[in-house]
Amino acid sequence: MAKIIEGLYYSESHEFVKVEGEYAYIGITDFAQEQLGNVTYIEFPEIDEEISAGDSFGSVESVKAASDLTSPVSGVVVEVNEVLEDEPELVNKDAYSNWLIKVKLSDPSELESLMDAQAYTDICK
């Protein structure tokens, strides 16, 4: 059973958003990493890149497949999780603590259209 954490926002394409003030950490959910299998490479956006909700901002790649990352929110990329450049498999070990990018939110109201843990649990069934 995939782990789902209270207090995060979730997208239908299986990204999570963890909000801290005006910033958001975006990653893939435990369900997503289970579906992907061994993550071997992550394609990150550039720092300072502006991304809009619904845009592809990179990809998570398993041995067999590349899976597009869709941003659940709009903002500016302020940080990418560089640890994952050398150890992408950490996403398989703990998807929620190994976030992919940190974004400065440009429209926090977008968060309202995302799912909470309860709603996300329903779509993972």
Place this chain on the structure above:
Amino acid sequence: MDKITCLHDKHVALGANMVPFGGFDMPLYYDNIVAEHEAVRQKVGVFDVSHMGEVKVTGIEAEKFVQYIFTNDIKDAEIGKIFYGMMLHENGGTIDDLLVYKMGEQDFLLVINAANIEKDYAHIVQYAKDFNVKTENLSDIYGQVAIQGPESEITVENVLGIKCSDLTFYTFKTIHFEDEEIIISRTGYTGEDGFEIYASHTIIQFIWDKLIEAGIQPCGLGCRDTLRFEVGLPLYGDELSDEISPIMSGLSMFVKLEKDNFLGKEACVDQKENKTYKQRVIGIELQEKGIPRNGYPVQAEGKDIGYVTTGYKSISTGKFICMALIDKNYAKLETPVDVLIHNKPRKGIVVKKRFYQKNYKK
């Protein structure tokens, strides 16, 4: 509806991730492709390869017939020898790549790819009319497992009780096992030492259970592909096809142009001597990060020169590498090329397809 192998229930019970491949519902991986890959490189793993097809050719003109439809030279070979080669169209395009087992002076077993069984058998039957031979499609009768990795010899001997240290690379023997005649050969598709066993469904199930009970890692088609790819072995459909001849794929050593007439010979002679082909299969090592995948464009000097046939982040070396079919004018080693990944060109150079050294026991 996909066909299933005699081990299908066992894959499902092991919790395998199942995918359609070559008309069969096959395990892609059981738990973890990387662990399965590393088991084969470092220790041993077992694969269900029962989807492979087997065609028996017997009769007075069996050798003459196989010589005619097959690119390698089996003439006067010893019984117990195995040959790798192709069946070709007249134009040199590849119908399939296959193994030929010499079972007897007038008895050959052809081992073909699952996806091509019907096409191959139709081709074989069509040309068999002109020879005094009998052909039988035994694909549904034989099950097959592959035991691969540096510890495969000790595994086969200790777990299955089958003596196999006497087999050299690309040879086989038929033995009595559980009251049945089975075939064991020193062959495989991983670049490691290993064995393949052909037997009835019942015996293959028995062998599989014994190996799994002994703690041998079950391995799916996912790592079969990453393993064969790293040592530059072709997959039919990717590096060989109706359009890709063995000459274009760099497999000339399995096309014996000096032997008597065989299907596709003239085209191969022409391709080899006059370099009439336009594209070649080569290796590319990226100098930037990014995983090149099947179908991604390859470019040089800003124009498209071909496409990726197979690519991965190599599990054994960590490098971003691929095989690609490209314009032969760019096929020289160390030629700079770009692979377009997610619409961004990544720099690479042409390298040998053998990205990882084979460890066969010869």
